[in-house]
Amino acid sequence: MDGQIRQVVVLYFITIFSLFSRYNSLEKDPPPPSYNYFEDLVSAGYDPQAYPSYFTTTIDDGHFKYLISQRTQVISQLQKLGVISAPSTKTVNVDDFGATGDATQDTQAFEKAWEEACSSKGEVVLEVPQGKRYQLKPIRFSGPCKSNLTIQIYGSMEASDDMSDYKEDTRHWLIFDSINNLLIEGGGTGKINGNGKIWWQNSCKINKTLPCKDAPTALTFYNSKNLKVQNLNIQDAQQIHVSFEKCNGVQASGLAVAAPESSPNTDGIHITRSQNIWITNSVIGTGDDCISIVSGSKNVQAMDITCGPGHGISIGSLGSKSSKAYVSGVTVDGAKLSGTTNGVRIKTWQGGLGSASNILFQNIEMNNVSNPIIIDQNYCDQDKPCKEQSSAVKVKDVVYKNINGTSASEVAIKFDCSKTHPCQEILLQNVKLQEQGDRTAKAICNNVKLTEKGTVFPQC
The missing domain is CATH 2.160.20.10 (Single-stranded right-handed beta-helix, Pectin lyase-like)
Structure with missing residues (x-):
């Protein structure tokens, strides 16, 4: 028994040494900087990934995973032999x-x-x-x-x-x-x-x-x-259902969020001043945005999302009351939206400052969605008309890829951007949207610098 324990202990220290050696090598070779979606897709011709992080670089490495597995097995053996306690x-x-x-x-x-x-x-x-x-x-x-x-x-x-x-x-x-x-x-x-x-x-x-x-x-x-x-x-939140505020490193999965379509301001998942957020495999149907991402949020990933009823998946609103707002590194990959008032939306108030950038919407199905693709830099959620202002939250580096389905309204794509700060580097790639009932949909594109790639319909 003593010899067996000695072998296991030796193996344990070898494994620990290997882990630290691997960690030091990662420290010397940090991961590459964040990708620019627009440059990747248009210039380089390959699919982008938003903000690869140090965490995912290490966890995805096969050798590192193998060493972690070895360590776990050694600890388990030591516990069985009574050397350490569970x-x-x-x-x-x-x-x-x-x-x-x-x-x-x-x-x-x-x-x-x-x-x-x-x-x-x-x-x-x-x-x-x-x-x-x-x-x-x-x-x-x-x-x-x-x-x-x-x-x-x-x-x-x-x-x-x-x-x-x-x-x-x-x-x-x-x-x-x-x-x-x-x-x-x-x-x-x-x-x-x-x-x-x-x-x-x-x-x-x-x-x-x-x-x-x-x-x-x-x-x-x-x-x-x-x-x-x-x-x-x-279910049936008084207002927002789930909010992540000033959080870092969140994995939210398998959430079922529900409220009547008529319930006011009942956002499903709200993200503010947070980073490194993963939302996966969730079904959301409420009276407001299924997911809302507002100022201070960075590196937000939403995958395998079912949305409806509600107001869709929104970035914003940003820049209200002339405030500064920053959102970057948002990926929505794999979503089904049905009967929502919006699909994927970016909304900013006139008079704001800051930016919404490096955003990817891809692999999305729309079913009877009133505004499937929309950027609104003239957002105004108040009874009185909003005053026209020259400053704006800048919107740039936004990709719409592999988006298909039907629009409940004639206008399936709407880019209503600022006159003084037009939307920059917007890419539509393999987008096909029809008005419900196989009627021809149309696009409205104001003050936007746009590139189209592959099959795109409707076109600006």
Whole structure:
């Protein structure tokens, strides 16, 4: 036995040495800089990839993956031989802190369970049990935490519909603040239900006599790194369903987001001041944008997205009230949009500053979408007409590739760009859109510097 242990330990240190050697070689040879979509496609003739990162460069390397696998196997053998012990996992169940799950108020129990889970060391699982309904007032789950935390939402979490419960914070229901390395996963019949009907009825967009006020976002992730959010069922948010704000390194997958088409401002997934965001394999149907990406966002990837009803996938709005706004490195690859008011949209206000650049929309199917492809640098979401202004958020290096389907309106492609800052380096490649009913669609192109490649219809 001693000889076997000695061999395993030697192998362990060899593996660790190999990993560090590989890491040092990566440090000496950093990955290439970000690609320019327009130059890649038009000049070089090959498909672009947005903002290759240090993370993906290392993880995609076959040799590095092999060494990681070796290390895992060695640790497993050492645990079996009793040389090192396997880490233990602590389970924290909200019911153990007084939650009843019978659709009555359970806020205090959740707060106590969170305090226990966050303050514990090591691996911790916070459980929301299946088959129960927990009604909750606004809660801020604050970090940093001492534990590597997993939250399993298998039961339903329902928002209080008493608007007076939100007096202290009208903008959030559930917020996870400053928590790194967090995994949240759903399953079973579990739902996160914003119970938003009372908020929609009191929205100025529904009742024009009421003043416009903020409503809570159902689920907010703020100032956090290395998040995994998977297999959640989120419905009927008071306003936005899921928001990532000031986050870095997010993997969101298997999300099901739903609200009535008539519900106001109920964006599905909202991204602001965040970077390195991956959203995959998700179905979103709401009363506003399926995905909205606004200022300060960089390196956002959305893949395998089903969208509808709603307002489509939007970058913006940007530059309101003469503000500076920057968005770059956005890729939407593989999406199906049905019955939405917009398809893939970039919208900016006159008078703003900054830029939206290095954007790729590809492999997208449109079904009865009112504005399948649209850039609107004259966006104006207010009752009074917006004043014409010379400054604008610049829009450049945008690629539309392999986009097909039908438009619910006659205008399938609309580029309404600024007179003083025209849209630059816009590429349409293999785009074919017909008006619903096989009628001929048309394109409107104002103040845009455009290149067309392959089959493009309708043309400017």
